[in-house]
Amino acid sequence: MNRQNNEAGRTSLNDNMFLKCKCHGLSGSCEVKTCWWSQPDxxxxxxxxxDKYDSASEMVVEKHKESRGWVETLRPKFTFFKPPTERDLVYYESSPNFCEPNPETGSFGTRDRACNLTSHGIDGCDLLCCGRGHNTRMEKRKEKCxxxxxWCCYVSCQECVRVYDVHTCK
Structure with missing residues (x-):
């Protein structure tokens, strides 16, 4: 599996390489041109x-006996999907579920975690709360304002109370 994934990663990097050139000469006249292969950003x-990770193929490890002893091979777990090519990533163990607490992986889960209601990223309530929804409460905070x-040399502030909406995962 590591050999497969290393090759897929190396191939993808090679596919995205591009030729970069620089001109040398008086006022950039390009009398001499130097070119090299460069990695993308x-x-x-x-x-x-x-994208490769999101479309990785789940595999099953099969053991069978050959003349040289027991050999392990990988085969696709689901036959109705296309078999992976050498450019695809594969895996045979599912990722742990970080939504629920798991002392084995050290995950505390996402229950009671603060989330961002307006974000579509990993800090957003939709994704972070794992579809369980979220609670909203008003929180008053004392802040300097x-x-x-x-002159010279101190700052004086008033203390203001501001009200915030705090969203936490159910």
Whole structure:
């Protein structure tokens, strides 16, 4: 499996390499041109690998006896999906469920975690709360406000009470 995934990663990196050139000469006249293969931006590689990760194929380890002894091979768990190519990532163990507490993995789960109601990212209530929904409560916080700098050399502030909506996972 590691060999498969390493090859898929190496292939994807090679597929995204591009030729970069620089001109040398008086006022950039390009009398001499130097070119080299360059890696794409980290974001491009990351997005590409995330797509690969999201479409990884689940495999099953099969043991069978051959003349050299017991051999382990991987076969796709679900036959109705296309078999993975050398460019696809594969796995045979499911990721742990971080939504629920699990002392084995060290996960505390996401219950009672603060979430961002307006975010569509990993901190958003929809994703972070694992479909369980969220609670909203109003929270009053004392903060320094209306601060004034006095010459020389101190700042005086008033104390204000602000009300915030706090969202936490159910």
């Amino acid at each position: 980290f974001r491009v590689i990351g997005d590409y690998m995330k 209306h601060c004034i700098f006095h």
